[in-house]
Amino acid sequence: MKLVEPIQDLYDEEFSHCYGCGRLNDEGYHLKTYLEGEITISKFIPKDYHIAVEGFVYGGLLASLIDCHGTGSASIFYARESGLEIKMGNAPRFVTGNLNVNYIKPTPLQKELKIVGKLIEITNRKVITKIDVIVEGVITVTGEVTAILLPDNFGKVIFHRK
Secondary structure, three states, X not given: OOOOOOHHHXXXXXXXXXXXXXXXXXXXXXXXXXXXXOEEEEEEOOOHHHEOOOOEEOHHHHHHHHHHHHHHHHHHHHHHHHOOOOOOOXXXXXXXXXXXXXXXXXXXXXXXXXXXXXXXXXXXXXXXXXXXXXXOOEEEEEEEEEEEEOOXXXXXXXXXXX
């Protein structure tokens, strides 16, 4: 599968508001996920206000980067395995079913974070990815994301309480 653009730029508009990766969210991170061979790559530079303690990144930001990279990676891997040629508006959209994060080392502020995803498992509705956050060649955070394919009627079904 050839994918030149980041997967997030190919999501349908109604699914492009995510704080982490939505191109239509002016306040978000605008994370971009690309396929490079058998892995996915995103890059992000945390700002000074993404602080936890002096000089280091807030863990919640790192978890959200793993989350968004995991769902973007799921979309790419699912399309590749399904033989889907991704075009604007037809990229499969996934949401997080489960997120596990392991903090290995403190992650410094103002350094480029390389976020790498690998496919672990894929079924007809679920994709599991392993995600690493790497700073200057050192893994600082690892995670595993179970992503669930959104049904066609997502957001259109009204839930009623009984």
